[in-house]
Amino acid sequence: MSQTTFPLHPGKHELPAVPDPAEHAARVRARHPGATLKHFAGIVIVYQAHVMEYAHRRYRPRLLNEWIRGDLRMFDHHGHTFGLCGGFGVGAPAAALVLEQLITLGATRFVTVGTAAALSPDLLPGTLVVCREALRDEGVSRHYLPPTASIRPSPDLTDHLVRTIRATRAPARSGPTWTTDAPYRETEAEVTQYGASGVLTADMEAAAVFAVAAYRAVHAAAVFAAADTLVNRRPHDTQTTQRALRAALPAAFSALLAASTAPRRGQ
Incomplete structure (x- = not known):
């Protein structure tokens, strides 16, 4: 039996796709003329419902109904417009789909x-x-x-994110992650190998987010709150994790603001 490749069709990444995200933008604008995210300083994407609820209380964002497959909201802060996106599920396919829809509406920076x-x-x-x-x-x-x-995020946006996270004075580090689709198939061999090579975390979305961003020539960065451990299993410290996520949220918006107002290199 011949060995299969992945994706099954060789060289797929070089081929044009049949569906075009622009079709989604056209459908949205048929219902909401003038729908655009081009003027946004950036969009923060969250996965946990409690983070979205906290953001609603803190920022009072306005709902942009039916613009994407998920909960998309906007708010103004210090003269700039920001987006907040959640409620679409977890995992690489869900994050990639929403990211494509946001990009086709004009967004260019994401944390x-x-x-x-x-x-x-x-x-x-x-x-x-x-x-x-x-x-x-x-x-x-x-x-x-x-x-x-592996794949890397936007370097400039990531540097801004590191600086704003440090300003929170919360416990923080930076380093690699292991993105996997199969959280219940994370093996001891993998945990040992990747941990020994300096990989800090395991997540489900980052590699996909960075790949879509690179393909579409936009900017993406990511920050995680360590929730549990694959080294020595123990119950989650839910309250500590929630506090960390709440600290990360305003830092993410600050990083987007800094990136959107920074002079371009070479200027």
């Missing part, structure tokens, strides 16, 4: 705020981890880019 499992024994629950690189062990990214072991 994802979510949770991850620790691969390092000294990474305590509630520690914030800014992602510097993602191992591509999910499926989505291979449909967008050539096969490589």
